Amino acid sequence: MSDHRLPRELSRLFADGGRGRKLPVTLPPGEVVWPDPGYTGQGPAARPAFWMSDDPVSGADWTRLREWHSHSGLWPVLLDESAQPWAVGQVVPDDSRQIEHFTAEGFMTEVWQEWVVQMPKDALEELDPYGAICPGPAAPGTLRAEPGAVADWLAGELAVRDMPLGLVAANRSADALVVMGWQGALHHNEWMVPMAAVVRSWEDRFGARVVSVGFNTLELSVAAPPVDPEHALHVAAEHWTFCPDNVVQGPGDLEAYAEQLVGRHAWSFWWD
Template sequence: MTIDDPASATPFRYLDVDDPARSYEDLLRAAPRTQRSPVWFGPDTTQWFGEVPVPSDLAVAVGEHDPAEVLSRWWPGPCPDGCACLDPYTGAFPPLIRASGTDRSRRRATLAEAVSFGREAGDLASLAVVDAERPADVPAALGWCGVINYPHQDLVGLSAVLRSWEERFGATLVWIGGFTLVLVVADPPRTREESERVAAEHFAFCPDQIDPQDGREPYSPRSYAREIRRARLWKFWWD
């Protein structure tokens, strides 16, 4: 395995390997020990790094954030009287589903699901390794500016939410682009209630999830929940 530009001060390195999917798997399994997490970069992604300050001790800073508080603060509600755009959660942000349960972040199935994405990434992505102890911390470690046009530019809070999704749903950040994050989900919501609660989290996390941008009417958590129920891929795009 060859790491490009080993003297660089950047928090990431591209990897020159014969079998990127296998290297991704090895790196992902070793990440808690090496404190370096693999991720796939989209084309021209690196120009969007380094624009947001990174805490000196990122892991501690992320751990100090309560994901429920972060999402509640970012929640676009409550709806005005008569509005149903956040139906069925037109008032306060709902409690997190699976908030106190099994940590799914390092399960065998979670790692396997993330690795499966790499086998299909092909020419659409380049493999890199980032100075971050877990994939959830990657956006903050890179100073990623994909959310720079939005009021909430708190990458530490964003990574805290990603950590929570790793633990509750086995959702691993696998791909990062200029304005896009892709997560592979090993244990997605399976019931209507779970899916609607997760839909509310997605709306707080990324306001553009409301608009499918394919000619359909904007989603509510209730209609969006049908899209993510049992879905193994979560994609977030900030316009």
């Protein structure tokens, strides 16, 4: 059983040194990534932000590590655009316990109010049928498959892009965004913690899982997507507050964007 203990470099990701955790999976060559003190402005970090493989991995590699998450405490993330910011530590890790102080409803309401005030009145048509009134979070979806299996499927689809693997010391996939210090949505929301609360809620309501992150992109698997237009429209309203660029620079309004969500098992987000 001792052979299953976390390698020393992975143990450093945990505040307790990874006590009691195990990972009987052979890892590819890689190393831990430390936050750049000059980038964070917070001085030297107490521990690395995450571990990163030297070379691209396969979807099967991702799946093996995902299956052992409950024992290792390490969530796998495919890292798109590997040269930046991962390799140079341009990340700002935070304490995932802070996520508990935020809710998807609170985030959605606050963003809706702020953006509606700034929008020209004629632009409110983009938000039909809701307009200036935030509808709040959508009802949960119905599971169409096991969330882990859908995450494995999406990892296999994305791995063809030849991405390295990140391993993050996180209890759930949403928390990985905060722990690793991902900054992809910086131009929309400066602090990742409230947005991770939204992703946690999507985990619970839609069987979502974080599979990949890029410089300004996020890929989620979805095991319980909306399957009717009305539900999809409500979910689209959530997506608008989470990532306005998806709607504004995509189809242009909620109704057209919602059509893309019906029955879809992958949600992609991109911030300008």
